[in-house]
Amino acid sequence: MPYLSLEGVAHMSEANGTIMKAENVVKLFPVKKSSLLAALTRKPPDYVHAVDGVSLDVQVGDTIAIVGESGSGKTTLARVMLNLIEPTSGKVIWRGKDVSTLDKNELFQFRKDVQIIFQNPGGALNPRKSIFRILSEPLKLHFNIKSGSELVDRASEALLAVGLNPAIHLDRHPHEFSGGQRQRICIARALSLGAKIIFADEPVSSLDVSIQAQILILMKKLKEEFGLTYIFVTHDLALTRSFASRVYVMYLGEIVESGPVEDIFMEPLHPYTKLLLASTPVPNPKRARSRETIIPVGEIPSPINPPPGCRFHTRCALAKAICKTAKPVVKTVGNRSFACHLVN
Ligand SMILES: Nc1ncnc2c1ncn2[C@@H]1O[C@H](COP(=O)(O)OP(=O)(O)O)[C@@H](O)[C@H]1O
Numbered sequence: 001m002p003y004l005s006l007e008g009v010a011h012m013s014e015a016n017g018t019i020m021k022a023e024n025v026v027k028l029f030p031v032k033k034s035s036l037l038a039a040l041t042r043k044p045p046d047y048v049h050a051v052d053g054v055s056l057d058v059q060v061g062d063t064i065a066i067v068g069e070s071g072s073g074k075t076t077l078a079r080v081m082l083n084l085i086e087p088t089s090g091k092v093i094w095r096g097k098d099v100s101t102l103d104k105n106e107l108f109q110f111r112k113d114v115q116i117i118f119q120n121p122g123g124a125l126n127p128r129k130s131i132f133r134i135l136s137e138p139l140k141l142h143f144n145i146k147s148g149s150e151l152v153d154r155a156s157e158a159l160l161a162v163g164l165n166p167a168i169h170l171d172r173h174p175h176e177f178s179g180g181q182r183q184r185i186c187i188a189r190a191l192s193l194g195a196k197i198i199f200a201d202e203p204v205s206s207l208d209v210s211i212q213a214q215i216l217i218l219m220k221k222l223k224e225e226f227g228l229t230y231i232f233v234t235h236d237l238a239l240t241r242s243f244a245s246r247v248y249v250m251y252l253g254e255i256v257e258s259g260p261v262e263d264i265f266m267e268p269l270h271p272y273t274k275l276l277l278a279s280t281p282v283p284n285p286k287r288a289r290s291r292e293t294i295i296p297v298g299e300i301p302s303p304i305n306p307p308p309g310c311r312f313h314t315r316c317a318l319a320k321a322i323c324k325t326a327k328p329v330v331k332t333v334g335n336r337s338f339a340c341h342l343v344n
């Protein structure tokens with residue numbers, strides 16, 4: 001695989017260290033009100049606190065999992081980190097540079113390096129185009145390749161890398177593929193551009209369980225082969241165990257706990273993490289006890305006026321008076337962090 005493996009070698013030679021960082025990222029969306037209502041009530045505009053002060057550090061070769069219920073701000077955080085939307089405040093650092101200050105060439109490099117695959121792989125593929133066109137058009141754009149045979153070679157290589165036979169598949173259209181195959185094509189497209197960081201936003205949520213496992217195994221294999229770094233967004237904590245190196249648990253726009261994946265599973269610290277684990281069907285006798293003390297209460301509150309104090313207090317069976325008024329500071333012990341008044 002001359003083209004892909006060359007890229008791979010380039011990835012490997014990169015010194016270990018931070019490749020990307022979010023620094024205190026905030027993203028608020030204004031809530032649209034009718035102008036009449038706004039004039040009558042004279043209230044300041046409301047905001048959806050989609051992401052509210054998130055910092056995270058991505059090391060070369062990491063598989064970061066960002067986990068939380070629907071509505072916790074995972075996709076918004078990913079979109080900010082991908083430089084698709086601007087943060088309200090805070091910064092995204094890529095290779096030591098604030099992405100909002102990248103010049104045209106750097107931005108071009110960023111768009112090659114940092115790729116995304118989505119939950120619904122069908123929607124990411126133009127139904128009118130053949131797989132060859134889907135793979136070759138971004139190659140033309142990013143590498144300025146004119147030679148038809150080189151485009152065929154590169155597209156074929158990328159398909160082979162994700163386990164699809166180019167001789168059979170290059171001329172086909174997206175509707176001729178299963179969901180799992182379509183996700184493979186999306187991964188092939190990211191690979192062919194020489195992606196170094198792949199954001200995967202719920203990449204297997206729409207797939208059958210057996211296909212989910214195949215895609216995750218493929219992604220793991222590709223990570224080793226090409227030295228990739230993943231940022232994996234999911235509502236399903238159980239999925240992360242075999243896959244992630246580090247887990248960030250997100251609740252109503254904030255990170256409530258982070259740490260190495262095994263620590264999170266063996267000894268979750270934050271009541272919300274415990275709740276997420278209690279709702280995953282992984283047998284663990286140690287955990288059965290804690291399940292009794294953590295009773296999920298109600299639904300995730302609105303991010304428009306998030307609860308004061310600890311945002312989780314309205315659903316936390318252990319909440320004390322202080323949780324309702326004071327925001328917990330983030331405590332760091334070794335390589336773990338958590339924000340809870342009740343954990344020391
Ligand atoms: N473009 C937008 N405009 C207004 N609100 C938004 C927008 N995008 C997301 N939100 C809101 O931000 C919150 C977080 O959404 P999202 O990042 O999609 O969470 P998740 O991916 O964890 O489900 C939700 O309440 C959602 O409705």
Ligand SMILES: [Mg+2]
Binds near residue numbers: 076
């Ligand atoms: Mg989402």
